[in-house]
Amino acid sequence: MSRLALQSKAEPTPAEMLQIRLVEFVRLARENGFRVGVAEEVDAHRVALHCGMINAWRLRWGLRSLLCSSQDDWERFDELFDAYWHSGKGAARTQSLAGALVKRKAQDGTGHKGSDGQASEADQARQAEGDDAGEGGVREGTSWRENLMRADFQFIADSGQMRAVELLVERLARRMRRRMVRRQKVQQLGRKIHLRRTLRNSLRYGGMPLQLAYQRRARRQPRLILIIDVSRSMSMYSYIFLRFARGIVNAFRDADAFAYHTRLVHITDALRQPDLLKVRHNLALISQGWSGGTRIGESLEYFNRDYGRLLNSRSVVMVVSDGLDTGEPERLSCQLELIKRRARKLVWLNPLLGRAGYEPKTASMQAALPLLDLFAPAHNLQSLMALESTLISL
Amino acid sequence: MSETTRVNELQRRLAEAGYVAERSLAATLELFTALKRPLLLEGEAGVGKTEIARVLSHLFDCPLIRLQCYEGLDVNAAIYEWNYQHQLLAIKLLEQGKVDPESAEHQIFSEKYLLKRPLLQAITQPRSPVLLIDEIDRADEEFEAYLMEVLSDFQISVPELGTIKATSKPYVVLTSNSTRELSDALRRRCLYYYVEYPGFDKELRIVNARLPDIGPQLARQVVSFVQELRKGDMRKKPGIAESLDWAAALMRLGVNSLDQDIEAVMDSLVCLLKTREDSKDVSQVEVERMVARSV
Numbered sequence: 240m241s242r243l244a245l246q247s248k249a250e251p252t253p254a255e256m257l258q259i260r261l262v263e264f265v266r267l268a269r270e271n272g273f274r275v276g277v278a279e280e281v282d283a284h285r286v287a288l289h290c291g292m293i294n295a296w297r298l299r300w301g302l303r304s305l306l307c308s309s310q311d312d313w314e315r316f317d318e319l320f321d322a323y324w325h326s327g328k329g330a331a332r333t334q335s336l337a338g339a340l341v342k343r344k345a346q347d348g349t350g351h352k353g354s355d356g357q358a359s360e361a362d363q364a365r366q367a368e369g370d371d372a373g374e375g376g377v378r379e380g381t382s383w384r385e386n387l388m389r390a391d392f393q394f395i396a397d398s399g400q401m402r403a404v405e406l407l408v409e410r411l412a413r414r415m416r417r418r419m420v421r422r423q424k425v426q427q428l429g430r431k432i433h434l435r436r437t438l439r440n441s442l443r444y445g446g447m448p449l450q451l452a453y454q455r456r457a458r459r460q461p462r463l464i465l466i467i468d469v470s471r472s473m474s475m476y477s478y479i480f481l482r483f484a485r486g487i488v489n490a491f492r493d494a495d496a497f498a499y500h501t502r503l504v505h506i507t508d509a510l511r512q513p514d515l516l517k518v519r520h521n522l523a524l525i526s527q528g529w530s531g532g533t534r535i536g537e538s539l540e541y542f543n544r545d546y547g548r549l550l551n552s553r554s555v556v557m558v559v560s561d562g563l564d565t566g567e568p569e570r571l572s573c574q575l576e577l578i579k580r581r582a583r584k585l586v587w588l589n590p591l592l593g594r595a596g597y598e599p600k601t602a603s604m605q606a607a608l609p610l611l612d613l614f615a616p617a618h619n620l621q622s623l624m625a626l627e628s629t630l631i632s633l
Numbered sequence: 634m635s636e637t638t639r640v641n642e643l644q645r646r647l648a649e650a651g652y653v654a655e656r657s658l659a660a661t662l663e664l665f666t667a668l669k670r671p672l673l674l675e676g677e678a679g680v681g682k683t684e685i686a687r688v689l690s691h692l693f694d695c696p697l698i699r700l701q702c703y704e705g706l707d708v709n710a711a712i713y714e715w716n717y718q719h720q721l722l723a724i725k726l727l728e729q730g731k732v733d734p735e736s737a738e739h740q741i742f743s744e745k746y747l748l749k750r751p752l753l754q755a756i757t758q759p760r761s762p763v764l765l766i767d768e769i770d771r772a773d774e775e776f777e778a779y780l781m782e783v784l785s786d787f788q789i790s791v792p793e794l795g796t797i798k799a800t801s802k803p804y805v806v807l808t809s810n811s812t813r814e815l816s817d818a819l820r821r822r823c824l825y826y827y828v829e830y831p832g833f834d835k836e837l838r839i840v841n842a843r844l845p846d847i848g849p850q851l852a853r854q855v856v857s858f859v860q861e862l863r864k865g866d867m868r869k870k871p872g873i874a875e876s877l878d879w880a881a882a883l884m885r886l887g888v889n890s891l892d893q894d895i896e897a898v899m900d901s902l903v904c905l906l907k908t909r910e911d912s913k914d915v916s917q918v919e920v921e922r923m924v925a926r927s928v
Contacts, residue, residue, distance in 0.1 A: 274821045282668065289667050290660075294637060300660040308820030310675060310811070313827040413814055417774055444721055490813070508868075513677075513811055 261287055264323050265306070271319060274308050295324070311515075391593060391618045392479050405482040407620055412486025415627045419460065461555045461583065463487055463494040466542065468560035470500035470533040476590045476618075480559050483623065485510040485518060495549055499538035505546070535560060535603060536570030543577050550581035557586045559617060562599060568606035575610045586613045586626075593618030639663055652681070652688040653831075653838045661826050662689070671784055671805035673820065676828030679872015682808040685828075686765035689804065696762045698803070700751040702772035708779065712789055714748045742793040752780075753789055756799035764803040770813040781819055831873060833860055843877050847884060854891045855880045857927035862905065867914075871905040879904040891924045898924060 265283050269275045286305050290297040299320055307313045392404065436452035444450075465484045469477040477498075484496035488510045495507045509521040535558075550556070556578055564571065579585045587607060591597045593616040599608060608614060616622045644659035654662070662685070665672045674682040690697035700711060720741050727737050749757065755764040769777065783789060787799035807823060809815060831839065837856045840847060847855075859876045871879075882901040888894050899917060906912040 274817045276821055279821065282670070285668060286664060289664065296656075297637070297640065297660055300657045301664050303657075304661040304664060304672075304824040304826055305670075307825040307827075308673070308817070308823065309825070310827050313825065410814065447721075449717065449721060 257287075258284065264302075264320075267323055268306050268319060271315075273306050273312055275306055279305060392476050392590065404620065405479065408479055408483045408623065409486035411620065411623055412483055413490040415487075416460075416490040418627065460491060460493060460553075462549070462551065462553045463491055464549055464554055464556045464582075465494070465496040466503075466539070466556065466558045466560075467496065467498045468500065468533060468535070468558075469498045470563075472533065472561055472563045473559075473590070476559075476561075480617075481506075481510070493553075495546070497542060497546070499533075499535075501534050501537070503538040503541045533560070533564050534566040535562075535564045536566040536568075536574055539571065539574035539578065543574055547577075547581065550578065552583055554582040555584045555586060556582045557588060559588045559590075561589055561591045562587075562601050562604035562607070564601065564603035566603070568602040571603050572606040572610060575607055579610050579612075584612045585610060586615065587611045588615055588617035588626075590616070590618040592616035593622060646692055647688060648842070650688045650691050651842055652684060653835055653842060654685075655835070658685075658826060658828075661824065665824055666693075666804065668824070669802055669804065671807055671823045673807045673809065673815075673823035673825050674828055675809050675811060675825070677830065677870060677872065678810055679870075679874050680828045680830055681873050682828055683765065683767060686763055686806040686808075689806070690763040693761070693763065693804070695760055696758065697765060698751050698755045698758075698762050699765045699767060701767045702769050702776070704771055704773060706772045706776050708776075710750060711776065711780075712750050712752045712783075713791060714750065715742075715793075716746045716748050720746050744794065747791070747794070752783055753797065755803040755805075756783075756787055756789065756801070757797065758801050758803070761801040762803050764805045766805065766807045768810060769807045769819075770809040770811060770815060774816065777816055777819055781816075781822065784822065830863060830870070833857065836860065836873065836876065839873060840876065840880055844880055844884070847880055848889055850890055851883060851888065852880070854924070854927050855883065858891065858923055859905065861923050861927060862915075865914075867911050869907045869911060871907075875905050875907075891927065895921060895924065 261283055262280060265275055265280045282305055283302060286301040287298060290301040299317070302320070303313070303316045307316050431454040433452040433454045437448050437450070440450040440452055441448040465480075465487060467477060467480045467484060469481075481496075481498065484506070488494045488496050488507050495505070496510055498504050498506050506521075510518060512518045512521070539558075575585065589599065589604075592599070592614070599605065599614070615626065617626075640656065640660050640663050643663050644654060644656060647654045647659060647662075661672070674685060676682055686699075687697060723741055723746070724737075727740070732740075747753075751764070755762055766780070769780070772780075784805060787802055788796050790796040833856060836859070837852060840852050840856055844852075855876060859871055859879070863870050879901060882904050883891075883897070886894075886897045886901060888897050888901075891898055895917070898920060902912070902915065902920070906915060
């Protein structure tokens with residue numbers, strides 16, 4: 240805090256200088272993915288005035304409450320604050336913000352946290368695009384996102400982008416549910432009057448039908464069951480799908496997820512954990528621990544035996560696999576048929592299908608194809624989004 | 634009064650009211666009262682989020698208005714509803730006399746027949762109340778959007794009556810257990826504080842504050858036992874309320890020290906373990922080991 244005071248004295252107009260620094264800090268926060276608008280910039284000044292710039296802890300706490308809006312932000316705020324206010328003199332001031340950030344990251348070598356990786360990645364992308372890094376953050380952020388929508392998961396190599404994709408995938412799952420619920424509500428606009436109950440209600444009011452009773456339509460959401468292949472051939476994709484599964488499992492009331500390679504594991508509970516770190520840990524164990532060969536048929540047999548009760552006329556079963564199977568195809572088709580008979584729809588998502596020139600020629604894929612209601616690619620965010628309409632049409 | 638002393642003062646008053654708060658929380662609450670922005674509290678279940686609103690209303694000496702969110706919460710349950718029965722009665726009475734229909738309508742749709750639900754109540758108080766919107770993540774997205782409108786304009790429009798402007802701006806506290814992702818717009822509009830499970834010292838102070846009759850030894854043991862338990866991989870981690878319950882249960886069973894009566898400890902663990910899996914996972918051997926460690 241003494242440094243703050245010193246810095247302010249060194250400048251010609253300390254108050255203004257501090258104000259500029261504060262604005263810069265708020266912008267830096269925005270570039271790092273904090274949800275901060277102009278109103279927050281103004282409020283940051285009120286906070287600074289209120290807390291006083293002298294007591295660094297008070298300012299830190301005040302700004303933290305103002306600028307953070309999720310647990311994730313909360314956890315990385317301190318680092319950002321320190322990096323900005325306690326970094327070496329001059330560096331942050333002379334260079335453009337984004338550049339300064341990248342440089343500092345490089346100096347410290349603190350790329351260990353994925354979130355920071357993402358931020359610096361965004362900055363690098365912005366720098367690569369050239370002209371004024373500080374200005375058009377929002378617009379560039381969008382195009383950066385759009386590119387991600389189309390990128391094949393397997394080509395996303397760096398951890399920062401990967402994290403962004405994971406986040407998007409999870410949000411996508413949540414949004415699916417939101418849209419479906421909304422559609423159902425819109426449908427409900429044309430409600431039917433429950434005549435008998437309305438008459439009954441009217442008795443209270445001397446025969447005047449004041450309280451209308453409506454027939455309630457049952458809310459029907461599909462029961463989603465995801466069966467995810469985590470074998471070695473899928474290792475580029477499996478983690479993404481596990482995150483997708485997490486989104487689904489958390490958003491839909493009635494959803495279950497399984498992972499398999501040679502045997503099947505029920506992972507719904509592991510995914511429901513609210514603590515992301517713990518989920519990540521659990522998922523890492525699942526997706527890395529046993530990337531052996533694949534036996535789809537056997538795993539599905541296990542599913543039918545132990546979890547067959549999950550299937551009903553509302554269930555949509557989604558098998559995520561590349562179809563590279565070491566088991567017998569007859570067994571697979573037999574089990575798939577069992578599932579198909581009990582479930583409403585059977586969907587097979589194949590990440591390879593997005594590749595140019597891929598044809599599902601493997602024996603097991605050939606055996607499965609006639610039984611599927613939908614055989615769709617799942618190699619990027621766009622293809623996952625396209626799934627939504629299938630789910631709604633149920 | 635200087636800034637630091639204001640925070641200290643608030644922290645002291647919170648403690649007097651029975652709420653043990655860290656300095657950073659006190660600082661945030663101080664800011665919250667000064668800026669009058671809504672405050673969004675997140676954290677695991679049972680870390681005392683709701684309690685903050687309660688203690689604030691106690692400190693400000695103002696009413697606490699609580700809106701519990703749930704899936705399907707709609708405008709009628711959250712903002713206002715016409716009192717149909719009352720209106721109907723009025724219509725019947727008006728039919729007897731000769732009243733011109735225009736004024737009759739005015740009469741029927743007047744504030745007299747308006748049932749105020751929490752949100753409308755909160756903005757029509759003579760003094761600023763504390764408005765607690767509990768578990769906002771359970772409400773639907775539509776409601777969230779509507780809530781945002783109310784929170785930014787502090788006015789509510791009732792078609793038959795016109796716009797009702799706020800007479801006082803409430804202190805709004807929102808809590809969330811992050812069962813659903815909240816919209817960015819709502820998050821942006823709020824101050825944010827993430828409430829963590831308390832550390833050993835803080836929890837000990839809470840237990841002592843809430844259960845003054847508890848002996849120092851039992852208090853220490855209970856707290857370190859619960860802290861140890863939280864470190865494990867549990868489906869439902871015990872919150873502060875659970876530790877208090879457990880401590881009270883032990884006192885009731887006449888236990889002065891955990892190691893003196895393992896049976897009673899086992900019997901009273903129902904206060905801490907709330908799912909079948911958790912109670913299955915914690916065996917007597919495990920408990921004995923943890924008790925031995927916490928003595």
